[in-house]
Amino acid sequence: MTQTQTSPAYPTLTPAELRHPDSLKWTLYADDVIPMWIADMDFPVAPPILAALRERLERGLGYHQLAGDRVLDGLLREKLATHGLSDLPEGGIAMLPGVVPGIYATVAALTQPGEKVLTMTPIYHPFHLSITGQGREVASVPLLDGPDGYEIDWDGMDAAAQDTRLLLLCHPHNPTGRVWTHEELEKLRDLVAMHDLSVLSDELHADLRFTGAPFESFAAAERVRDRTITVTGPCKAFNTAGLGIGVLIGHDAELVKKVRAAAGGLMGHEGAMSVTMWQAALKDGGPWLADTVAYLRANRDFLTDYLRQHLPAVKFHPVESTYLAWLDLRDFPRAGDMQKFLLEEARVAVHDGPTFVPEELKPQAQGFIRLNFATSREILTDALERLREALA
Ligand SMILES: Cc1ncc(COP(=O)(O)O)c(C=O)c1O
Known part of the structure; x- marks a missing residue:
């Protein structure tokens, strides 16, 4: 994808740049971990927003x-x-x-x-x-x-x-x-x-x-x-x-x-x-948003195809909105501590399923994860390959 004035700079995302000390998403875990947990996208600020913020700053x-x-x-x-x-x-x-x-x-x-x-x-x-x-x-x-x-x-x-x-x-x-x-x-x-x-x-x-x-x-x-x-x-x-x-x-x-x-x-x-x-x-953010939604939709489809082809034991429904996939990995042997397992073995940080349910339902949510796919296709591919290897 070529970068236009209004489209996010997807192809230039590099973990080294994203891992800025002020980024919660990219600094909570070790440097070799791909963060796919908190709901932040890895994309830069939309150009019209950047322009308006600059103008405001100069004004007071x-x-x-x-x-x-x-x-x-x-x-x-x-x-x-x-x-x-x-x-x-x-x-x-x-x-x-x-x-x-x-x-x-x-x-x-x-x-x-x-x-x-x-x-x-x-x-x-x-x-x-x-x-x-x-x-x-x-x-x-x-x-x-x-x-x-x-x-x-x-x-x-x-x-x-x-x-x-x-x-x-x-x-x-x-x-x-x-x-x-x-x-x-x-x-x-x-x-x-x-x-x-x-x-x-x-x-x-x-x-x-x-x-x-x-x-x-x-x-x-x-x-x-x-x-x-x-x-x-x-x-x-x-x-x-x-x-x-x-x-x-x-x-x-x-x-x-x-x-x-x-x-x-x-x-x-x-x-x-x-x-x-x-x-x-x-x-003025409409064109940027349309590009971003199109990119996210393509990422969602890529994730869907990848999981169906390489990790068919992962159960899920392709999402109708947003960039957070809710995946059921309860059929895997390490379902009991899936978030920890993926962090340690795949070096991918996801949100743990039990986070999203009240206290009494936490045991049933073990083995679910929430995965944030709002990143470049390259980083997403790297993360999915890591998951595939760890879960093999
Ligand atoms: C449904 C929902 N509400 C609220 C928030 C957080 O909103 P804010 O950061 O503006 O408090 C999130 C963040 O992911 C969310 O998913």
């Missing part, structure tokens, strides 16, 4: 608009309307210094200590931590491994919803890569309406879809929009996690205010550079 870094940036607010409203979130009221968007603070604030604002919070597992681990870390309990419903992908256990959800008041939804879902379909969203909407639940829908991975269909937010249906807080940010699609920023979105401005207030003065304001970055991403 005083306090940004603390009540919310009008330009960013407008760009977000335009973008969210394409997900079905139109007619957001004044106060329906509140900025955050990241997405995870929004999850914590929602749990704090909408539940009491000792209460159960509903979620589907495996799931991005701060979902559980936001519950248990604030003295609530996880009501976890494991996803079912269906013939065509992970499915929601509707009976399990119905039973677990009985004594909960809040559902934490991940859409698209990290780590299974599912993009919940319209039918699934409708059933979930029925369920939350029937059980009178509030919902937090984390839609951070929405722009990294391989499905082609337009994205449908959970809150896109009128009957659930007033009970839903949506959180999102630019950090997955544009690989900008080092510049924390996120947003709380809701059609009920009072609900947004209540959730934002739960963090109160404890949560700092969003940084000026992060606002500039998100503005540039929304205004």
Whole structure:
């Protein structure tokens, strides 16, 4: 692939350059390890974002608009309307210094200590931590491994919803890569309406879809929009996690205010550079994002073919979104300590399956791994060959 002005510099990625001392991903493990764990892409910053950041730096870094940036607010409203979130009221968007603070604030604002919070597992681990870390309990419903992908256990959800008041939804879902379909969203909407639940829908991975269909937010249906807080940010699609920023979105401005207030003065304001970055991403980042999604889709297909051909005992469903593959290696002899085994024998660092489930389900998640394939084809190939050799 040749490098154009707007496409990421994929072919020039070298481990030596990526292993910069300020990179968490590339420095947690030894120098000979390929890191495929934390959800960062190895690609450089999109050129239009870089240009906007440079311009901002040269201009100054005083306090940004603390009540919310009008330009960013407008760009977000335009973008969210394409997900079905139109007619957001004044106060329906509140900025955050990241997405995870929004999850914590929602749990704090909408539940009491000792209460159960509903979620589907495996799931991005701060979902559980936001519950248990604030003295609530996880009501976890494991996803079912269906013939065509992970499915929601509707009976399990119905039973677990009985004594909960809040559902934490991940859409698209990290780590299974599912993009919940319209039918699934409708059933979930029925369920939350029937059980009178509030919902937090984390839609951070929405722009990294391989499905082609337009994205449908959970809150896109009128009957659930007033009970839903949506959180999102630019950090997955544009690989900008080092510049924390996120947003709380809701059609009920009072609900947004209540959730934002739960963090109160404890949560700092969003940084000026992060606002500039998100503005540039929304205004001019489209071509870079399209190139990146195409590259990730090709990596996903490469990974799928490679595993089917060389490691057929690895069970998985090709992801519909994002760059995190959820792989079932339970048939291998070292399933009991797979992450450690792959780190020591293959020199590849992945996330361990048990990370993504609550305490009582950890034994069942042994042998699963989450593998981040957002790197150059060359590095991905090297990692897969290492896995193949170690698992042979
Ligand atoms: C679903 C989901 N939500 C939130 C985050 C983290 O967001 P932030 O760094 O803005 O807190 C991640 C990171 O991988 C994620 O996958």
